[in-house]
Amino acid sequence: MHLTTASAGAATGLLAGPWIRAAVFRLSVPPGAPDRTACPRCGSRLRSASACRCPSCRERVTLPCGATEIASAAVLGTIAGTVGPRPELIAFAWLAVLCIALATIDLIVYRLPDQLTLPAYPVIAALLAGAALLNSEPDRFLRAVLAGIALAAGYLVLALIRPGDLGLGDVKLAGPLGMVLGWAGWQSVLLGTALSFVLCGLAGAVLLAVRRADARTALPLGPFMVCATFVVLLVTPGQ
Numbered sequence: 137m138h139l140t141t142a143s144a145g146a147a148t149g150l151l152a153g154p155w156i157r158a159a160v161f162r163l164s165v166p167p168g169a170p171d172r173t174a175c176p177r178c179g180s181r182l183r184s185a186s187a188c189r190c191p192s193c194r195e196r197v198t199l200p201c202g203a204t205e206i207a208s209a210a211v212l213g214t215i216a217g218t219v220g221p222r223p224e225l226i227a228f229a230w231l232a233v234l235c236i237a238l239a240t241i242d243l244i245v246y247r248l249p250d251q252l253t254l255p256a257y258p259v260i261a262a263l264l265a266g267a268a269l270l271n272s273e274p275d276r277f278l279r280a281v282l283a284g285i286a287l288a289a290g291y292l293v294l295a296l297i298r299p300g301d302l303g304l305g306d307v308k309l310a311g312p313l314g315m316v317l318g319w320a321g322w323q324s325v326l327l328g329t330a331l332s333f334v335l336c337g338l339a340g341a342v343l344l345a346v347r348r349a350d351a352r353t354a355l356p357l358g359p360f361m362v363c364a365t366f367v368v369l370l371v372t373p374g375q
């Protein structure tokens with residue numbers, strides 16, 4: 137465990153908390169609906185999307201205050217402490233912040249908005265290219281790009297074969313996740329993909345067992361893809 141890097145990661149996570157809360161507030165709307173800007177209770181326009189409570193009616197408008205800060209500090213602290221002060225840490229941390237917002241939105245409204253998934257392609261590619269340059273590991277960058285393309289293509293095939301099980305949002309999320317998994321290695325790509333479906337299946341089985349779901353209940357896949365990716369990255373950071 138790299139303690140100094142872990143502390144820096146946790147501090148960065150705290151600072152990212154308001155951004156995550158704002159993204160969840162703005163984008164937790166049905167597909168096609170405009171971004172949310174007003175209090176869902178009284179309709180007054182919020183000055184800041186990262187506000188926890190509406191200034192007019194004092195109602196909580198989004199996730200509890202502090203929740204996103206604590207979650208992202210814990211996640212980024214763990215990732216930074218495990219990966220250590222390596223150039224690729226910036227790519228992993230940036231993607232983790234984005235994925236906390238994406239997984240939360242997917243749990244609330246069952247969608248992974250393009251506003252968050254699409255920018256991840258150029259940003260993760262650029263951050264990993266920079267890391268590859270600094271580490272003198274061009275082959276690693278190439279593998280990351282190939283893995284991103286392969287995973288997105290694989291998910292696209294699955295979405296076309298079984299449209300009920302996963303959507304195009306999952307396909308678009310698969311690319312950047314595939315890139316960081318590919319950076320760690322092909323084994324990590326396979327492991328991360330398999331674990332996504334295993335975790336989703338387990339969650340479905342648990343919900344069935346406690347009668348919180350029936351056989352027709354659809355679970356969002358995004359949160360499981362995110363969890364699986366970061367678990368695999370932490371176990372096999374590719375060092």
Ligand SMILES: [Zn+2]
Pocket residue numbers: 175176177178179180190191192193194195
């Ligand atoms: Zn209000």
